[in-house]
Each structure stands twice: as C-alpha cells, then as structure tokens.
Amino acid sequence: MVASDIKLNAFNRFLSERQQKLGGALFIVDDEGRMVAHSGQESPSNILHFPDITHNPVLDNTISQVANAWPPDPSRLGKPFNFDIADKGHFYGTIKKVAMPAPFQHQWYVVVALPDQLLLKNLLSQQEISIYLVVAMALVGLAVVYFIIRQLTRPLRDTAEAAAKLASGNLTYRINTPASLREIAILKEAFNNMSVKLQHSFDALRQQVRQDNLTQLYTREGLIEQATGLRYHAPNTLVILGINGFRNINGSLGQEGGDTLLCAIADRLSALSDGSGMLLARVRGDEFAVLAPNTTNRTQSEALVDQLLSLFKRPVTIGNDDVLVDACAGVVFGYTFGDAIYEGLDHAGLALSEAKRSETAMYVYFEANMQARIQEQSRLLLELHHAVQHHQFEVYYQPFVRLLDGRFCGAEALVRWRHPTRGMVSPAEFIPVAEQSGLINQIGMQVLEQAAYDTVAQIQKGLWPANYQLHVNLSARQLLSADFIDKLQSVLDRTQLPADNLTLEITESQLMSHEHLATSGLTKIRALGIKIAIDDFGTGYSSLAYLHQMAFDSLKIDRSFVHSMTENSTNQRIIEAVVAMTRGMDVHLVAEGIETQEEAERLRDIGCHFAQGFLFAKPLPLTEQPTERVTDKLPTR
Numbered sequence: 001m002v003a004s005d006i007k008l009n010a011f012n013r014f015l016s017e018r019q020q021k022l023g024g025a026l027f028i029v030d031d032e033g034r035m036v037a038h039s040g041q042e043s044p045s046n047i048l049h050f051p052d053i054t055h056n057p058v059l060d061n062t063i064s065q066v067a068n069a070w071p072p073d074p075s076r077l078g079k080p081f082n083f084d085i086a087d088k089g090h091f092y093g094t095i096k097k098v099a100m101p102a103p104f105q106h107q108w109y110v111v112v113a114l115p116d117q118l119l120l121k122n123l124l125s126q127q128e129i130s131i132y133l134v135v136a137m138a139l140v141g142l143a144v145v146y147f148i149i150r151q152l153t154r155p156l157r158d159t160a161e162a163a164a165k166l167a168s169g170n171l172t173y174r175i176n177t178p179a180s181l182r183e184i185a186i187l188k189e190a191f192n193n194m195s196v197k198l199q200h201s202f203d204a205l206r207q208q209v210r211q212d213n214l215t216q217l218y219t220r221e222g223l224i225e226q227a228t229g230l231r232y233h234a235p236n237t238l239v240i241l242g243i244n245g246f247r248n249i250n251g252s253l254g255q256e257g258g259d260t261l262l263c264a265i266a267d268r269l270s271a272l273s274d275g276s277g278m279l280l281a282r283v284r285g286d287e288f289a290v291l292a293p294n295t296t297n298r299t300q301s302e303a304l305v306d307q308l309l310s311l312f313k314r315p316v317t318i319g320n321d322d323v324l325v326d327a328c329a330g331v332v333f334g335y336t337f338g339d340a341i342y343e344g345l346d347h348a349g350l351a352l353s354e355a356k357r358s359e360t361a362m363y364v365y366f367e368a369n370m371q372a373r374i375q376e377q378s379r380l381l382l383e384l385h386h387a388v389q390h391h392q393f394e395v396y397y398q399p400f401v402r403l404l405d406g407r408f409c410g411a412e413a414l415v416r417w418r419h420p421t422r423g424m425v426s427p428a429e430f431i432p433v434a435e436q437s438g439l440i441n442q443i444g445m446q447v448l449e450q451a452a453y454d455t456v457a458q459i460q461k462g463l464w465p466a467n468y469q470l471h472v473n474l475s476a477r478q479l480l481s482a483d484f485i486d487k488l489q490s491v492l493d494r495t496q497l498p499a500d501n502l503t504l505e506i507t508e509s510q511l512m513s514h515e516h517l518a519t520s521g522l523t524k525i526r527a528l529g530i531k532i533a534i535d536d537f538g539t540g541y542s543s544l545a546y547l548h549q550m551a552f553d554s555l556k557i558d559r560s561f562v563h564s565m566t567e568n569s570t571n572q573r574i575i576e577a578v579v580a581m582t583r584g585m586d587v588h589l590v591a592e593g594i595e596t597q598e599e600a601e602r603l604r605d606i607g608c609h610f611a612q613g614f615l616f617a618k619p620l621p622l623t624e625q626p627t628e629r630v631t632d633k634l635p636t637r
Contacts, residue, residue, distance in 0.1 A: 024114035215266035223281035246286035329363035400612035410469030413451035452495035499529030559593025
C-alpha cells in the first residue's frame, strides 16, 4: 500500500505539472467514481469519490461536469464537452477510457479539460508552420518549374533570337542549342534548313541583282556596288549608250532577236574593254554604261566615246539577216566617282536624253544647266496638266494656197497655249513635254474637236466653202492609242464635220519610227473617209518603195528644201523629183515655209500647186482668218 501511494503521489505530481503548463485540468478516475490522481495541489492519500473541492477552480468545474453522470455512457467517450469559468474563459474537455490489464477489476478513465486559448494557440502555431511549409514548398516548386521551363524553352528563345538576326539580314546565323524535346529539335532543324535555303536564295538573288542574266554584264546596281568605294587618281569618263529605235527593232525581230542584238553589243563592249579596267553594265533594257578610269583630259574622253559609238557602225548578224543599229550617248567627264557613281549615272542619263532629243548630236556631255532644264520641264508638266483640265489651249489657223491663182483652199490647225502668268507659250517649248508625258493625246483631241467645230461654223456662215480642207497634226502616241479610232469617230459625230473635210498630218520621222502604223492605224483612219498627209517630208529616211506601199493623200515637203532652193540647184532638182513622184502616185504636194515671192513663183513653175507660209498668211485666231481669197473650187492635183 505504501508503494502504491508513493507511485500515485508521483503520478499526481506529474499531472499537477502538466496542469500548470497547460492551464487546464486532468484527472484519472475509476468506474466507481473514485479519484485515482488529479492535477490539483492536494495529493489524495486515499482513493476518494469525486471530491467536492480541490481548491482548483478549473479542476472543480471539470469534476462537476462529469460527476453527475458517472460512469459515463459509452457514447460520451471521446466526445468533447465544453463549459465556461468566470475569469478563466471557455474550456473544452473529453473523457477517454483506459484499457487496464487483467489483474485490475476496475476501469480507469482519463478526463482532460483545456482552455480554448491553448487550443487556438496550437492551431495558429500549426497553421503558421503549415503556411511556412506551403510557401517553402511553393518556392521550391517554382524554382524547379522555372528550371524545367527554362531548359525546355531555351531552344525556343534561341529560335526567336535567330529569327530576329535573320530578319536583320544575318543569314549565316544557326541554332546550335541542344533540344531535349523531339518537337523542338524538329523545329530547330527546320529553322536551320530554312536559314540555309534563304541564304542560298538571297545569294542567287543578289547575283541576279548584280549581274545581268542576258549579257552577263553588271546591272546598274552591280556597277554602283563595284564602283562605290573606289578612288581613282585621275578623272574618269562615264558613258551611257542608248540604242535608237530599239522598240521597233525588237518588234520586227521579235524578243529572241532583240536579245541576240543586245548580247552582240555586250560582246563588242567586252572585247573593247578587255584589260583596260573599264566597268561595263547594262543599266536599262536598251542602255549600256561604260565607266572608263584615268581619262586624263577631254580629248581622251571624246576619243573613247567615238570608239564606243563606232561599235554600232558594223551590222549585227541575227539569223540570216544583217541588222544595222544606231546609237547615241550621254557622257559625264571629270568625276573620280567612287561614291559619286549615283550622281554620275543620273547626270549621264540626263545627257543621254538630250542626245536623243537632238537631231544632229551623236553624244552630249552633261552640263550643270541640264538639271535646271529638267526641273523647268517638271514644273511645265504640272502646269500642262492644269492647262488640259481647264482648256487653256487655243487653236490658230494657217491657210495654204493654190499657187496657180493664190486662193486659199484649206488651213492647218495649230495649237497655242495661253498661260495665265507666262503668257503665250511656244509649242516648241511644251509639245516635247506633252509628247514625253502622254498628255499629247488629250491636247490633240481638244485641238481636233475645237478645229472641227470651228470649220463647221465657218462653212455654215458661208465664210469657207463646203469643201474647205482642215489639216490637224497627229502624234504617233495618239495613233498608238487603242481607242483613238473610236475617239476620232466620236469627234466627227459630235461636230458633224464631214470626214472628207479632214486631213490628219503625221511626220515622216514618226512614221518611220512606227512602221506598223502604216498598215494598221492609217488604214483604219482612211476607212473613215479621212485623208492622210505625210508632214516634213525629206527629213526622215523613208524609201520610195516604202512610200509606194503606204496609203496617203498628200506630201508636205519640208521648209529646209524650200529655203535653199533659190541658192542651191540640187535642192530644186530634189523638189522637181518629188513633184514628179507625187504626180505619178496621184497625191497632192504642199510646200511648207514659203516666205518670198521668188520661192512661190519657182515652186509654181516646177509644178508644185499648193503652198503654205508667212508669205501668204501667218497662223492667226479664227476671228482673224482671211476670207477674201477663199476658193470655191476643189483643189486639183
């Protein structure tokens, strides 16, 4: 018994220490309600029934919660109960049955009550620990995921970087990063293959840009690339050679024949430049550039240009035909070029345009005022557009006479531009710009329509006879226009001008530049009943055989033959031959530019029946046209 009491006292002290630490109550009681041990200060020396007071309010209240219904119903075991203690707070308790070994005849029960603050404190502490663990695990997880994603996406980042380098022009960049996923490895391989193919394609394209596929010479871009950065110690000569009438040559020989001609010219240029350090290029369809270094003076430069143009004097064999071509050149001298090649090509192009406009010069050297002229032409072109839209053009008429009696039998309609600030602009100034820009089509139709209205009005007023002949100049551009015939018929319908009163004049040189027009456009015009006159005859290079094949109604011999006729017997004999030819072809002959009575009489004496010039009348507005010498008879051939 003493040993048991000692053990119980020790156990009781243990429970008391637990109670002090936890702030609750703890006791052990058997099934008969006898207290075995408790957490109070008193040590039960004997096993007692539930004591009434233990001087521990928490323990006392806990005992009172279970003592009234003891032993506890099995259903209450393990179930919580709660109660309140003044100044102590809320408590939670529970009863647990202790499994006793066989020698014990009674069951023991452990009753525990703890304050809710302790429970919540432990709960919060556990929550904090859980939060820390979750955060730590999340950070670790994020780090792992970041590492995995970084490893997986690194090839994708490298691919994006490679794409950016590829877009910036670095076609040699390749992706060398190993890929762990099969799909990414396929993407990397496909990208590298694409880079290789792009590099090959761009290399081929660059070669095509630098080198002309047809002639194997440099292109304009290749010449610029080759010349840029070069520094010569002496002045250079840059020449651009242009083939005259290449479009017609290409049209008659066909595309293959035209290509053969270009290759033959390229071969001649290459043979001439062999070992000389010249750079050769085909800068446009029918234009070649030659950059010759170290031409120290203008004499050497001109000798070079003559040598280049001489290459065109020999015919080129194409198939079974020998073709003779003509060329002109634009030249720039004095540059050391290098980075100035851009400017040099532009200037040489301007000089070539001047050479093509010239009727005599085979080549033209660039001069500073050419740019000013080009700028002036640009301004003039803008003003021409405005003039077409606002119908600023006026029609003047220059009559032509029958030399036998000096009576007027028709008139040529001539365009004049009355500019609001420039005043009267010369046709020689604006017609070339209109031709080059294509505005000549609209200007020509305006002049034709106004002249047709004027002629009909004059005939209706009785000022001109019903058969009065109206001559209107026709541009090759108009004749090339697909809808010109329809527009021509439309003008006749609107103005009610009889087709037999209208003659369209086209220059000999334009006809020779567009030979196919003679058998197509001119035939269609004559089918409408309109007459055709060949203007400026003698300035072109048409043959008698060619004239014989053409359908036309009159020839107008150029004034250059008339002016020198009284001083040069050769010109008179030429006119006599033309008179005989027109009689044989049964067409009219009109002499242009008659200024003296002597010229008129001599033309009449050799059989030329019709003439036009200042001797008879200057170009005048309709209101100032002469009416006193207008014939009422048809002209005779």
